[in-house]
Amino acid sequence: MAEPKVNELMEKIVSLSKRRGLIFQSSEIYGGINGFWDYGPLGAELKRNVKELWWQSMTRDREDVVGLDATIITHPKVWEASGHTSTFSDPMVDCKDCRGRFRADQLEGTPCPKKPSKMVTECSAEKTAPRAFNLMFKTYVGPVETEDNVAYLRPETAQAIFVQFKNVSEVSRQKIPFGICQIGKAFRNEINPRNYTFRSREFEQMELEFFIKPDEVAHAKEGAPGEDVSTDSPEPNWGWKQWHQYWVEQRLSWYKSIGLPADALELHWQSDDELAHYARATVDIMYKFPFGVQELEGVAARSNYDLTQHQEHSGKSMEYFDEESKARYIPHVIEPSAGVDRMVLALICNAYHEAMIPNAKGVPEKRVVMRFDPKVAPIKVGVFPLLKNKPELVDKAKCVYDMLKVHVASFYDETGAIGKRYARQDEIGTPYCVTIDFDTLGEKAELLDTVTLRERDSTEQSRVPIKELLSILKAGLGLP
Numbered sequence: 001m002a003e004p005k006v007n008e009l010m011e012k013i014v015s016l017s018k019r020r021g022l023i024f025q026s027s028e029i030y031g032g033i034n035g036f037w038d039y040g041p042l043g044a045e046l047k048r049n050v051k052e053l054w055w056q057s058m059t060r061d062r063e064d065v066v067g068l069d070a071t072i073i074t075h076p077k078v079w080e081a082s083g084h085t086s087t088f089s090d091p092m093v094d095c096k097d098c099r100g101r102f103r104a105d106q107l108e109g110t111p112c113p114k115k116p117s118k119m120v121t122e123c124s125a126e127k128t129a130p131r132a133f134n135l136m137f138k139t140y141v142g143p144v145e146t147e148d149n150v151a152y153l154r155p156e157t158a159q160a161i162f163v164q165f166k167n168v169s170e171v172s173r174q175k176i177p178f179g180i181c182q183i184g185k186a187f188r189n190e191i192n193p194r195n196y197t198f199r200s201r202e203f204e205q206m207e208l209e210f211f212i213k214p215d216e217v218a219h220a221k222e223g224a225p226g227e228d229v230s231t232d233s234p235e236p237n238w239g240w241k242q243w244h245q246y247w248v249e250q251r252l253s254w255y256k257s258i259g260l261p262a263d264a265l266e267l268h269w270q271s272d273d274e275l276a277h278y279a280r281a282t283v284d285i286m287y288k289f290p291f292g293v294q295e296l297e298g299v300a301a302r303s304n305y306d307l308t309q310h311q312e313h314s315g316k317s318m319e320y321f322d323e324e325s326k327a328r329y330i331p332h333v334i335e336p337s338a339g340v341d342r343m344v345l346a347l348i349c350n351a352y353h354e355a356m357i358p359n360a361k362g363v364p365e366k367r368v369v370m371r372f373d374p375k376v377a378p379i380k381v382g383v384f385p386l387l388k389n390k391p392e393l394v395d396k397a398k399c400v401y402d403m404l405k406v407h408v409a410s411f412y413d414e415t416g417a418i419g420k421r422y423a424r425q426d427e428i429g430t431p432y433c434v435t436i437d438f439d440t441l442g443e444k445a446e447l448l449d450t451v452t453l454r455e456r457d458s459t460e461q462s463r464v465p466i467k468e469l470l471s472i473l474k475a476g477l478g479l480p
């Protein structure tokens, strides 16, 4: 089930990710399963950091957004109401020769399973006409496998937010405009999983549904989609275009805050024929991956389509009474919807650097340095005793490690030459390393209880007192 080799850089990234425990193929010992990936020890930390930073900025830092943690399996009527049962499908064709099944709109870049060096488009074998293939994973709830018991693994986290809109708005006592956000797994039976974790069958989403006033209540100044509307400070009476623009800007600046450079990010305004039927406008935030410029997140103006659908299908009112305008309405929604796995992949691709770094003998060597922004780096600090066979050094290093590890993700390493240990940490993107040597123990009296602090990107080393170490590290890591 190996993926085709997209390019050399991606090969290096995939190999490093496996070697250093960022990402493994799911069920690898059984040959893998296409479209499913596991995060190893470092990948789990990286992913957790991304989710925590998103959660912090989307809800904890804001007074107008609250969180939700809903189930993966819901009542199947949710997907009837949302339109997923009837329309969440991709056109697919079957090859009558190799029996492969391919997305009709992606034949161009898809290699033939029989002859991987050839693209499906180059193969002359007969193909079926395109047929709609529903992407939702089906299962049964309870012991009896009948049509009545069919349920689906959610293909997006968004719908549970709409379904719980009434409950959340009542208990949180939020007033429109306000949002509900959620992080969680989503499942799509993608016909052609591709580009490593980019298009997977099981992935995680981070979604916000931000409920706003409908146009007739908002009375807002509107511009054309994409027109520069001032969105410096949010106002309750903004119309959908301003809120949409506002969220595009918020999300873009968040990506920059976690270390993705502005020149690697692009906005793509979906054209009328790309837009989903419920969307008034959608802006995709794109990242320049080694395999092309691809979507990280979609920011959609979804009108009041979903709440209206759930009102109709459930028979329960989704109306909101606006105290201020004394109007009753079904709120409209702006939806920034991001994929955790794509974000993690973008961070890994962006961090990957090959640098010439002097080895122990001072000879420059080509090495991989993962230049993660310190906020997302899986490990923040490596702690080393200069020598592992000197108990005084080991004891002191363990003391420093114990002091740091309760505050920041730390890693203790005593094996190999010190240069090797730095190299190992560079390769996983650890921003700082601390070495405990004989001067720490007072060999030079004036250096007693000081350590060497090495910075990953500059490779600069400085001598700092242990009692100031934590505050210096926190400042460098951007922590309070």
Ligand code: GAP
Residues within 6 Å of the ligand: 155, 156, 157, 158, 188, 190, 197, 198, 199, 200, 201, 203, 204, 205, 207, 295, 296, 297, 298, 335, 337, 338, 339, 340, 341, 342
């Ligand atoms: N609720 C709206 C929604 O789900 P989407 O554009 O289908 O919109 C949103 O998905 C985000 O979820 C995408 O921008 C992407 O980051 C992520 N995503 C979607 N399908 C994915 C897949 N097969 N593998 C990994 N991430 C995916």
